[in-house]
Amino acid sequence: MGCVKDWPAEGMVTARVTTGDATIHAVHGGRGRPVVFLHAGVGDARMWAAQLPAVAAGHHAVAYDRPGFGSTTTPARAGHDADDLVAVLDALARKPPAVLVGCSQGGRVAIDAALAHPSRVAALLLISPAVSGAPELETPGAVGDLAHMIDAAEAAGDLDEVNSLEAHLWLDGPGEPEGRVGGATRDLFLRMNGAILRAAPAGDDPAPGDAWNRLGELRPPVHVLCGERDVPGVVERCEAIAARVPGARLRMLPGSAHLPSMDAPAATTEWILGALR
Numbered sequence: 137m138g139c140v141k142d143w144p145a146e147g148m149v150t151a152r153v154t155t156g157d158a159t160i161h162a163v164h165g166g167r168g169r170p171v172v173f174l175h176a177g178v179g180d181a182r183m184w185a186a187q188l189p190a191v192a193a194g195h196h197a198v199a200y201d202r203p204g205f206g207s208t209t210t211p212a213r214a215g216h217d218a219d220d221l222v223a224v225l226d227a228l229a230r231k232p233p234a235v236l237v238g239c240s241q242g243g244r245v246a247i248d249a250a251l252a253h254p255s256r257v258a259a260l261l262l263i264s265p266a267v268s269g270a271p272e273l274e275t276p277g278a279v280g281d282l283a284h285m286i287d288a289a290e291a292a293g294d295l296d297e298v299n300s301l302e303a304h305l306w307l308d309g310p311g312e313p314e315g316r317v318g319g320a321t322r323d324l325f326l327r328m329n330g331a332i333l334r335a336a337p338a339g340d341d342p343a344p345g346d347a348w349n350r351l352g353e354l355r356p357p358v359h360v361l362c363g364e365r366d367v368p369g370v371v372e373r374c375e376a377i378a379a380r381v382p383g384a385r386l387r388m389l390p391g392s393a394h395l396p397s398m399d400a401p402a403a404t405t406e407w408i409l410g411a412l413r
Contacts, residue, residue, distance in 0.1 A: 145188040153200070155223035156216070161207035162200035162224060166192030169258065170229030171412065173199035174221070174242030176395060177266075178306050178329045180206025183239070186401035187408055195235075195412065198228050202245075204335045206328070211336045217245040218252050225256055233258040237408060239397060241266050247347045250354055259357040261411050263404070264370050264394050265377065268345030273369035278310040295333045299326055309365030309393030317399045325398065351380040358384040359411040361404070363392030370394065 144150055144163040153160040163181060171191050173184040181199040191197040202220060204212025225234055235258050238246035243265020250257040275283045282305045289297040300314075307325050308316040315322070358381045362374035371388075378386035387407060392400040 143182055143185065145185045147189050147192050148197070148199075151228060153224050153227040155220055156213075158203045158210040158213065158216070158220065159208070160200050160203065160210070160220060160224060162198060162228060163188070164196065164198040164228050165189075166194070166196050168195040169232055169412075170196045170198055170225070170234040171408075172221070172224065172229060172234050172236050173197070174236060174238035174245050175199070175202070175205065176240035176242055176264075176306075178240070178302060178332065179325065179395070179398075180328050180332075182206065182324060182328060183395065183397050184237075187237075187397055187405045190405045191408060191412070196229060198224065198234075200224050205332060218249045221245055221249050222253060222256065235259045235261060235412065237261040237263070238265060239263040240394065244268055244347070247351075247354070248345050250356055251345075251347055251350055254355060257356050259359070259411070260354065261359045261361070261408060262374075262377070263361045263396055264363065264366055264374065265360070267348045267351070267373065267377065269348035270373060271348075273367060273373070275369070279305070279367050279369070282310055295330070298333055299330045302329055305367070306394040307399060309363070310367055312365055312393065317393075321398050325395075351377060352382065354381050359407075360384060360386045361389060361396060361407055362386065363389045363394060363396050363400070365391065365393040367394065 148163040148165040151162045153162055175181055175183050180201045184199050188197045201208040203210040233256055236246035243262040246260050250260055286298055286301045303325050304314045360374050360378050362371055378384045389396050396404040
């Protein structure tokens, strides 16, 4: 996808959205139905740089950095993600209902918002999504080895090592050689996640959700994309989401791990445009 030297992506403009004590940095462009991109917990809006121009060619594409991420310098505030999304919708994408594209933690935000504000959501495009209230991921084999190494690096205060190990886990895939994804894409991951690791912690969520046991209540069309090289527990969770949500469609993406928008940008863009059609 390139090194994103020129951000925002082609055809996108910046905007600021104020909600409570937060000022959220967003980019948007195009016209038509709003399609809102929600980033992973190891990235920011730049992880969608390859998809935004293609979607903006026929829709109103919106991406933003949640508090504590990217250019949104307001500290993260636990429990406010769905409210922040609604504020972005009110400011930039009020009508018609929006399609939400969420990866990992961004998928959790999308699902929570669809359950809390169903009239605002036209469809969910979920990529390796987290789900509030879901069982903890099991960490056997290579996943467990990397998790233990990450814990040790955190305990030692070596954030650069944590960053490198998390790139192996989430960008390369736990069963793949370290550095499988290199060049500008890896550099971007390390910049995004490195800043996140050094940001102030958000604190505990005051009211953890339980979307896992409410997935059957989702009424918008749901499409799920999962990389075959992702953490096995995430793959199992994607399969379970597709089984629990009536009419959900699951696509497994060969050669990709947890962040398909970065390690398989063309295939991810094709999948998004296909779902939008």
